[in-house]
Amino acid sequence: MKQLTKYIVLLLAGLVSGSAGCSDAKPAAVGKPGKMVTDVYIAPSMPVYAGEKLRVLGAGFAEGDELLLRGSGTEFSAPVEAVTESYACFTVPGGITSDGYSLVLRRGADEQLLAYTKLRPAPDWTLVPDREGATVKGVVYCGLKPLAGVRVSDGVVTVTTDENGYYWLPSEKYHGYVFITLPSGYEPYTEDTTVPAFWASLAGPQAVCEQHNFELVEADNERHTMLVATDLHLANRPSATGDLTQFGDGFLTETKAFIAAQQRQQPVYTLMLGDMTWDEFWYSNLYGLSNYKTTMAGYPSLLFHVMGNHDNDPYRVGDFAGETMYKSVFGPTYYSMNIGRVHYIVLDNTVYINDNGAEGTIGSRNYKRYVTEMQLEWLRDDLAAVGDKSMPVMVGFHCQSMNNYNATFANKPTFNPSSGTGDLIACFDGFSRVIFLSGHTHYNAHIPYSPTLEEHNVAAVCETWWWAGKLSGVNVCKDGAPAGYAVYEADGTDLKWYYKGVGHDRDKQFLSYDMNSVKAFYKPEVVELLSQWPSRAKDGQGDDYFDVEPNTVFINVWNYDPEWTISVTENGRPLEVTRVWHRDPLHTICFDYPRLKAGLAVVADWESLRHSHMFSVRASEPGTTLRIEVTDRFGRTSSEVMRRPKDFTTDMK
Structure with a gap:
């Protein structure tokens, strides 16, 4: 195959900016106090080859700047190219080997460390040709093998890869990212488990075609375990609740040990159902989504995320603006993946309003609960591509769609408008096994809707916002369930599950x-x-x-x-x-x-x-x-x- 030129955007390991809530992700200066370039985005690992054009996001690049790649006993130099207000490009020098590199900006006698990343030589493949109407293109591959039939989407339009693993997407770049639906038997090649590389940020102008490739690795995941957790509400409140300490000593310690033991037998994945952070404290306590990502660094399983209402930016008004920070750190707010013979779907059902929010001012943080029509259109298309309707479908979202907490234990829709629950359920007509997974409530509830569809409302990792543990030493949720998480065991299409209280034996129910x-x-x-x-x-x-x-x-x-x-x-x-x-x-x-x-x-x-x-x-x-x-x-x-x-x-x- 001919040489492949990839147009890679360096993705964010943590948002680097001067904004409160993300200060621990600021790059250090080398040789000069202060920053010449800010708002840098970088991926922790990527495949590259000599002559490839890479784009680095950041504000402050200037003509004449030089980028240094410092590895183990080696240093490469590359002048910056195509400087704009928000990014600069450089050409990967010859001689690059698999290594970790410090990316350093040199301007005259001054230097600034921008980031650290691992680079490795990529396959020498042919350039993906442009195609009329396509604004995003790329390849999906595993080793030297292109993967055909993989679905690629921008959240609005979806295409599939051809026999060469190529895709062309006529995207208007509305959301600012592109992602794939993981095919069964594969995982993203990634060294950062907190942000699995099934998505890429779009940084080019709408009319410019940019290339993003997805490298996968084979995984025997016909049998697998999925940990489902929700409502961490981490906010860096040491004097109030000691939330980070309770979280680290409890959930993190326990699940890391569980995963290490379980992965000797079968793969383990983790799905967080939202409210990883607490928007009220993003800026006052300097703990936002990128800080949570740092807290989870090195987590031993691939970690997939759902957006919760408290994961919106409290300074931004409206749903689209409120999601900006989340998208920059964790990417798509809705997506799907096939793990073994189970089809997983993630949706965002918090429609953020945030009346009176403004730069420097936290708004009302109000929202509605339903799945937008844009998502429903994407969802219908996603489900239409599932050939086997007997395949279990597990759908994760944050706010519960149904509730049975009433004197007769009757199921009641909880989306507002309430018709939104029915609109979502209707998408799954014809499927024989559908499980909705939700959080938000801080209690456990099993809600059977029909012989083919049920909802599992999972209790909170943070119990009662970490206060029960602080006040009594006992982490207990509003319904008396211990703080914990759900464990789903898949063997082909057979599913079993249980609720695991943190610090409790599995049999304690x-x-x-x-x-x-x-x-x-x-x-x-x-x-x-x-x-x-x-x-x-x-x-x-x-x-x-x-x-x-x-x-x-x-x-x-x-x-x-x-x-x-x-x-x-x-x-x-x-x-x-x-x-x-x-x-x-x-x-x-x-x-x-x-x-x-x-x-x-x-x-x-x-x-x-x-x-x-x-x-x-x-x-x-x-x-x-x-x-x-x-x-x-x-x-x-x-x-x-x-x-x-x-x-x-x-x-x-």
Whole structure:
């Protein structure tokens, strides 16, 4: 094949600018204080070859500048070319070998370190010819093999690669990126797991055709594990909640160990369902999306992201402007991939409004919840390309589309407008197995919609915004579920899953409460304090369990769905198990009560809430022993011999 000229944009490892919230990503100066070039974008690794034209994004380049590539005992020099206000180009020098290089700007006697990247020689392929109407072109390949039939999209228009692995995209560059749908059996070639290289930033003018290639590697992922986590709300608040420490000691430590052990058997991937950061603190605490990316550096599995409402820029008004920072760091806000025989789709269902936002001013951060028509059009086209409608489809988005937290446990649409839920569901007509994955609520809910479609609303990694862990040492969500994540195991088209509480054994799937002990905690002074929470003021006046009969036992089955079974016996006698709509006691003593006792503000969204996975039995007397057995839909059983009276404490098991 003839030589391939790639037109590579150097992507961002972290946004380098003087804006608050991203300061830890600033480049260091070499030989001179200050910066000659700012707002630099660079990828941590890329294939290159001698004579290739590379574009470096940055403000401040000047004619006559020189770029130095300093490797292990080697140094290459290249003059900058085609200088503009936002980028400059240079030609890759001959003799480049696989190595890590410091990219240094030299201007006269002054130098500035711009970034560090790893370069490696690319295959010597033919130039992708221009094609009339195409503004983006490129190749998808694995080693020396071009890959045909791979879908390539800009989020509006989608094409497929030809027999040479080439694609031509008539893009108007609306979103500013191009991405591929990963074909089964492949992964992106990437050394930065936090930003898998299935996408590339578009930096050229709309009318100029630019080239972006995608290098893949083979992966045996017919059997694989997908970790699904959500709502990290990292904000760098050491004196308030110690969120980064709690996150590092808990979720990060546990999942890194899990992945290291599991990957000896099969690949592991991770999907974050949004709210990785907390927009309110981007600028005041200097912790934004690029800082989160730094926190996750070196994570041992490919990490895919969903955009949450708190991942919008609080200074920007409107959905498109609010997404700009996210797109620069993590790329597409909606995309798809085939891993093994499962089709994964990511959507963005937070439509950001942010009334009164402005440069230097945080707006209202308000938004609506639905999937835009532009996404739905792309989604319909994506699903039409799935040839096997029996292939499981897993769809990740941030805000839940349905809710069953009501007295009858009925499914109710939650998009606004509510018709948006139906519009989304209609796209999946004809598919036999569809699972929606959502976060946002900070509780667990399994919501069966039809025999072919269900939603799994996953509880939060940050539990109650890290406050329960801070106040009591127990990380518990609003529904009493432990802070945690979901684990999905795929074997071909067969799927199994479970909820994993951070710090808990895999088999721990419920918690039981002797309500005699719980009710004893509700002394008058406790009830009076709890009545400050808004929903309690009109629901029991602070006494959550005024209507609970003596000798009642509650069982909170965190990941319950209708195919689970719950069996309780007292001295061998079966007790009737009833599903009830009630609050979880543990969250009350780990968060609601100690927060008010400490004189901290009432935040209505953080209050314990009635949920859909609490169950009740009535024992014959206070001191009897119960045997509780809970079995999930896959036949896995969790059990407890409950000796009563059972203490009600923050460290109860």
